[in-house]
Amino acid sequence: MKKIINKSEEVVAEMLKGLALSRPDSIGLIPEKRIVYRKDPYLNKVAIISGSGSGHEPDQAFYVGKGMLDAACAGPVFAAPTLDAIVDSAKLVDRGRGVLFLVKNYTGDRANFEMASEMLEFEGGPVVDTVIINDDVAVKDSTFTAGRRGVAGAIFVYKIIGAKSEEEGVNLPQLKKLAMEVNENIRTMGFALKSCTTPAKGSPTFDLGEDEIELGVGLHGEPGRQRTKYKPANEVIKIITDSVIEDLPFICGDEVALMINGLGGTPIGELYIAAGIVHEILKNRKLKVFRTYVNNFCTSLDMEGCSVSLLRLNEEFKRLLLAPADIPVKYF
């Protein structure tokens, strides 16, 4: 295994150190707790926090900033962030208007956020509420999940809620309601060409034959809907996109935001090939694309593959998607 790492146990700490040094004016770091927080001063808003295992970068530490997340808790690679980090992050970013946890649906993440929420209540800490994100259509229950997984579509939730939370007078119940509404309008599905390799294990997380692909793969390599023979892009992207469209279902006349999300190991150019194919499919289905987002948004280390997400839009979602966000992963 060759990676740009030193000791595998230090991977997350070193990554966060690099982030903090790259963005010294806007990003703060509590290294012992692996909490990344927004450094610019802000008052009088509901604080928005997310967290999950590391290995999905830029999700979430790189979405911390004005207009998106106020703090992110980074767990070990593919393992949930711990209670103490979540509790401390809530106390750190609370500005007296309460805290909203945005949590992707995985058992470990849910348990720790739930317990953190209870501990804060027990101690008379900031008022907290939680929204669970579960946009993945691939499987009904997964290896680490009861119910659908939360995957790349979560980024839409962070963006829209982060933007809304900057508006004056918005309160915690309103943000919770909005987050649930956004979640209900997102559908995602992905596939893998090649497994990821975690630093700790040093070898592929799962076995995938040279000529095989995993449809509906999970962000930690969990099994998907089907293992099948490799197909050219036109075919596999159509299978994935049709599954996403038919699940909500998105219907003729709907306006959508489209995300083509690289899983980490796939060249950006290939993501744009996928984007082109999806655009044709959506045109045939008479779905109107408001904006297209093509990049690595929520990865699985070095997994090769991508996911397709559609968010059904209304005027408010559109406005909030377009609002600026001052986050590390902005190119210029």
Added chain:
Amino acid sequence: MANQKDTLISIIESISKRLIEAEKTLTDLDSPAGDADCGSGIRRGFEAVIKTIPEFGQMELGDILKKVGFTLAYTIGGTSGAMLGTGFIETGKSIGDKKEPDARDWVMALENALAVIKRRGGNTQIGDKTLVDSLEPAIMAMKNIIDSDKVSNSFFQSGIESSNRHLNMFSVIEAAVAAAKAGSEQTVEMIARKGRASYLGERSRGHRDPGSLVIVIMFEAALESLKK
């Protein structure tokens, strides 16, 4: 006559001391198939618990248990901290405002806590090589005693101050210790299916699960405390 709060506090003290003493044993068990941090984590957690004991006098039973649980989850961290913490927190939730829960209340509270631990761990079962392997048999044993009407349902025997005052809960915990020990013994030959040890497959066999031993020590310490 000793009240339940004093009894609970002294049980918590006893558990904390025994587990802190067991640090090296737990570390040695956690080294072959884990990352050798079980002992130090447990010690850290229960040292923090001891520091909070002075606050317990002002608190009700349910809140004392919750406080212990949150302290453990916060200080130990990781999944084991979360699972142990959950056990105390959920037991505390079930006990709630009760000032004098009876033996049945306690056993049901522990049973509810076990259910949450299993769910939170991703549907952990006996055989996965975790603390559930000693905790579940212990709780089943306690349930059997309570249900069999061999003991009366009251926590203390008719309020009489005597060396037998803890008799009922004593028999219940005694059964728990035996069952926990047997369950923990079973873990030696298991292949781990949860936690870090589960990445090692066959290599996790032949070593007792340290989490299961923590449970044994807890029940033993509780029993010792009730003897006094």
